[in-house]
Amino acid sequence: MAQLSPILKQATPVVVDHGEGVYLFDADGRRYLDFTAGIGVTSTGHCHPRVVAAAQEQVGKLIHGQYTTVMHKPLLDLTAKLGEVLPPGLDSLFFSNSGSEAAEAALRLSRQATGRPNIVVFEGGFHGRTVAAASMTTSGTRFSAGFSPLMGGVHVAPFPFAYRYGWDEKTATEFALRELDYLFATRTSPSETAAFFIEPMLGEGGYVPANTEFLAGLRERADEHGILLVLDEIQTGFGRTGKFWGHDHFDVRPDVVLIAKGLASGFPLSGIAASKELMAKAWPGSQGGTYGGNAVSCAAAAATLDVIRDEGLVENAAARGRQLLDHARAIGDKTEAIGDVRGLGLLIGTEFTTAEGKPDTATAQAAQKAAAERGLLLLTCGAHMNVVRMIPPLIVTEEQIEEAREIWADVVQTVAK
Numbered sequence: 001m002a003q004l005s006p007i008l009k010q011a012t013p014v015v016v017d018h019g020e021g022v023y024l025f026d027a028d029g030r031r032y033l034d035f036t037a038g039i040g041v042t043s044t045g046h047c048h049p050r051v052v053a054a055a056q057e058q059v060g061k062l063i064h065g066q067y068t069t070v071m072h073k074p075l076l077d078l079t080a081k082l083g084e085v086l087p088p089g090l091d092s093l094f095f096s097n098s099g100s101e102a103a104e105a106a107l108r109l110s111r112q113a114t115g116r117p118n119i120v121v122f123e124g125g126f127h128g129r130t131v132a133a134a135s136m137t138t139s140g141t142r143f144s145a146g147f148s149p150l151m152g153g154v155h156v157a158p159f160p161f162a163y164r165y166g167w168d169e170k171t172a173t174e175f176a177l178r179e180l181d182y183l184f185a186t187r188t189s190p191s192e193t194a195a196f197f198i199e200p201m202l203g204e205g206g207y208v209p210a211n212t213e214f215l216a217g218l219r220e221r222a223d224e225h226g227i228l229l230v231l232d233e234i235q236t237g238f239g240r241t242g243k244f245w246g247h248d249h250f251d252v253r254p255d256v257v258l259i260a261k262g263l264a265s266g267f268p269l270s271g272i273a274a275s276k277e278l279m280a281k282a283w284p285g286s287q288g289g290t291y292g293g294n295a296v297s298c299a300a301a302a303a304t305l306d307v308i309r310d311e312g313l314v315e316n317a318a319a320r321g322r323q324l325l326d327h328a329r330a331i332g333d334k335t336e337a338i339g340d341v342r343g344l345g346l347l348i349g350t351e352f353t354t355a356e357g358k359p360d361t362a363t364a365q366a367a368q369k370a371a372a373e374r375g376l377l378l379l380t381c382g383a384h385m386n387v388v389r390m391i392p393p394l395i396v397t398e399e400q401i402e403e404a405r406e407i408w409a410d411v412v413q414t415v416a417k
Contacts, residue, residue, distance in 0.1 A: 011036075011368070011372075011377075011379055011380075012369075012372040012377055013372070014026050014032060014372065014377065015027050017029075018046075018047075019034070019042075019045075019046025019047055020045075020046055020047060021045040021046060021047075021048075021393070021395060022034060022045055022046075022392060022393050022395065022396050022397075022400050023046070024046065024377065030375070031375065032372070032375050032376070032377050033375055033376045033377065033392075033400065033403060033404055033407070034046070034377045034392070034393070035376060035377055035378050035390045035391060035392045035404060036377050036378065036379050036391055037391045037392060037393045038266060039235075039261070039379065039391065040203075040235045040240060040261045040262060040347070040391045041261045041262060041265070041266055042262075042265055042266050042393050043238055043239065043240065043261075043262030043263075043265055043304060043308065043313070043393060043394050044265045044304055044307045044308070044311075044313070044393065044394065044395060045265075045393040045394075045395040046266075046393075048265060048303075048304075048307055048395075050303050050306065050307050051265045051266075051300050051303045051304055051307065053303070054299045054300055054302065054303035055267065055296050055299055055300045055303075057299070058074060058295055058296045058299035058300075059296055061295075062295045063294075063295060063296055064291070064294060064295060065295050066290060066291075067095070067292060067293040068288050072295050072298075074295045074296075074298035074299040074302060075095070075293045075295070075298045077298070077299075077302050078298045078299075078301050078302045078305075079093055081302050081305045081306075082273070082305070085244055085305065086257070086273050087245065087247075087253070087254055087257060087273075088253075089253075089275050090254070090256075090257060090273040090274055090275060091273075091275060091276055092273065092274055092275060092276040092278075092279035092280075093271055093272070093273050094271055094272050094279070094287045094292075095269065095270070095271040095292045095293035095298075096270045096271060096289050096292040097268045097269065097270055097289070097291050097292060097294075098128070098260065098268065098270055099127070099128050099133075099234040099258070099260040099261065099270055100127070100128025100129055100130040100133040101128075101130070101270055101289065101292075102128075102234065102258045102259065102260055102270040102271055102272050103127040103128045103132070103133040103136065103197070103232065103234075103258060104128070104130060104132045104133055105271075105272050105287060106195075106197070106230050106256050106258055106272045107119060107132055107133075107136070107195075107197075108282070108286055108287075109256065109272065109274065109278070109279065109281070109282045109286075110194040110195035110228050110230060110256070111194050112281060112282050112283050112286060113194075113228070113278055113281035113282065114194040114195070114226065114227075114228065116191070116192050116193055116194035117153045117192060117194065118153045118154075118155060118188040118192050118193045118194060119136060119153060119154050119155070119193070119194055119195055119196075119197060120154075120155050120156075120157055120180070120183065120188065120193055120195070120196050120197070120227075121136045121137075121138060121154060121155070121156055121157075121196075121197045121198070122138070122156070122157055122158065122159040122176075122196075122197075122198050122199075123138050123156060123157070123158050123159045123161070123205075124138060124139050124159050124161060124202040124204075124205025124206060124208065124383070125137060125138050125139060125159070125197065125198060125199055125202060125205060125232070126138075126139040126143070126199070126202070126203050126204035126205060127197060127232055127258075129143055131147070131150065131151055132151045134150065135150040135151035135152075135154050136154055136197055137204075138156055138205070139202070139203075139204040139205035139206075139381075139382075139383060140204065140205075140382075140383050140385075143204075155183055155187045155188045155193075157176065157179055157180045157183050158175065158176040158179045158180075159176060159198075159202060159205070159208065159210070160172040160173040160175070160176040160210065160211060160214045161202070161205075161206070161208050163208075163339070163340045163342070163351070166357075169211055170213075173211060173213050173214045173217075176214060177214065177217040180217075180218075180221070181221075190221070190224075190225035190226075190227065191225070193225065193227050194227065194228060195227060195228040195229070195230045195255075195256075196218050196221075196222060196227060196228070196229050196230060197230045197232060198210070198215075198218065198229075198230070198231060198232065199231075199232045199233075199234075199235070199236065199246075200215070200231060200232075200233065200236050200241070200245070200246030200247040200249070200250065201235075201236050201241065201246050201344055201347060203234075203235040203236070203347075203381065204381050204382075205381070205382065205383065206349055206351065206381055206382035206383065206387045207342060207343055207347055207348065207349025207381065207382075207387060207389055208342065208349070209249070209342065209343070209344050210250060211250065212249075212250040212251055212252075215247065215250045215252040216250075216251075216252060218252075219252050219253060222255070228255040228256060228278075229252070229253075229254050229255050229256075230254065230255065230256040230257075230258065231245075231246075231247050231252075231254040231256070231257050231258070232258045233245055233246055233247070233257050233258055233259055234258050234259065234260040234261050234270070235261055235347070236344075236347070237257070237259055237261070237262060237263070238259075238261075238262035238263055238304075238305075238308060239262070239308055239313050239314035239317050239345070239394050240261075240262055240317060240345055240346055240347055240391075240394070241317070241321075241344040241345035241346075241347060242314065242317045242318030242319075242321045242322075242344060242345030242346070243314065243318070243345070244314055245257070246344065249344060255274065255275075255278060256272055256273065256274045256278070257272065257273045257274075258270070258271075258272055259271050259272070259273065262304070262394075263301050263304065264297050264298075264300045264301035264304055265300055265301075265303075265304045265307075266300075267294075267296060267297040267300040267301065268291075268294070268297060269293075269294065269297040269298065269300075269301050271292075308394065311395070313394035313395060314394075316394060316395070316396075317345045317346045317394045318345055320346060320392075320396050320397070320398065320401055321343065321344065321345035321346045321347075321348070323398065323401050324343075324346065324348050324390060324392075324401050324404070324405075325341070325343050325348055327401070327405040327408075327409075328341045328343075328348050328350055328390070328408070329341045331350075331405075331408060331409050331412050332350060335412050335413075335416050336355065336416075337352055337353070337354075337360060337363050337412075337416035338350055338351065338352060338353070338412070338416070339351050339352065339353035339357065340353075343390075346390070346391060346392055346393075346394060346396065347389070347390075347391060348389065348390040348391075349381070349382075349387045349388070349389050349390075350364075350387065350388045350389075350390075351364075351382065351386060351387045352364040352367070352386045352387070352388070352416070353386070359382070359383075359384035359386040360386050361384050361385050361386045363386075363415060363416055364380055364385065364386040364387065364388050365380060365385065366415045367388055367411050367412060367415045367416065368380050368388050370411045370414060370415050371388075371407060371408060371411045374407045374410065374411060375407065376404055376407040376408065376411075378390060379391070390404070392404070
């Protein structure tokens with residue numbers, strides 16, 4: 001009898017029968033408040049009627065039309081809709097399936113376009129699990145251990161994670177930029193550096209926002225040395241942070257943007273966006289894939305963009321995010337086991353620490369499990385998996401945030417004694 005791999009550890013014991021909006025229902029009919037959203041994927045909630053209708057209609061017309069063989073309307077429609085929301089100047093798209101594929105496509109484009117071998121990534125970043133993407137990932141060794149050698153040419157610079165350093169944000173930012181310049185002097189010459197890869201807010205690394213000064217410093221160095229600034233918006237895009245793009249909080253101009261997760265409400269679809277001029281520098285034949293730009297996924301993504309616009313979900317994420325962050329901070333302020341609470345929009349992280357200020361993985365894991373038992377599904381992240389993260393769908397209501405607050409306050413009071 002076949003079974004799933006034994007190393008696929010489940011974050012919760014829930015076996016889902018169906019989902020509706022912000023809720024999941026198990027086989028016994030028990031309802032769970034889903035603040036995982038498929039790791040930030042189901043942006044419009046589970047089975048949004050407009051997304052379901054678009055996918056169902058498309059399934060009856062064309063399921064798969066390989067897009068370097070034939071073209072299809074859902075792909076063209078989605079490309080046009082994305083053109084309305086992409087950062088200025090980014091008017092060319094390549095579609096794939098997963099975040100890892102998008103990261104590798106951006107890596108390939110960066111090296112081919114610049115003719116340079118090296119990439120700079122930042123501590124705590126997550127860009128995927130395939131070999132090249134894992135080589136650029138520093139959020140935890142679990143993503144890269146055991147299958148060395150990894151890809152060469154990747155150099156790591158500090159991220160301004162003020163809480164980890166025990167500094168204020170200004171000090172952490174100045175340190176990170178100073179160390180980046182030192183990296184240029186010691187490890188990778190700017191003339192051999194193709195790109196910076198960075199998340200506007202660390203995801204797997206612990207839900208840590210970047211800041212305007214730091215990203216401005218990267219943009220300045222990129223412009224000075226002909227380096228590309230690649231922003232990984234896989235988790236932070238499509239309204240998740242309370243602005244359409246995570247980097248909108250920091251007034252920075254990207255050269256390449258990575259997209260996935262919330263783009264298609266649960267259907268597998270990812271991609272990269274760049275200017276036509278930059279994209280044209282990719283070598284012929286270097287972009288492709290059997291399933292990229294799948295017709296059903298594209299139809300679902302086009303409907304998702306319509307729902308985000310028509311239902312004001314970016315604005316809702318901003319308002320509900322402030323509500324959730326205020327509640328999480330109020331709970332954290334009363335609890336010695338919580339060292340920091342941070343976030344942007346509907347990306348909220350609560351970091352558990354010991355009395356000595358060290359990562360408290362055990363209490364974070366206990367809190368996450370206790371929340372599931374009470375009907376609130378959460379996940380953990382961070383290098384030590386001591387950050388409990390809340391990622392509700394963008395449709396979450398004020399009442400559902402209050403429901404989560406009551407459960408979380410009870411959980412923290414119980415497990416963090």
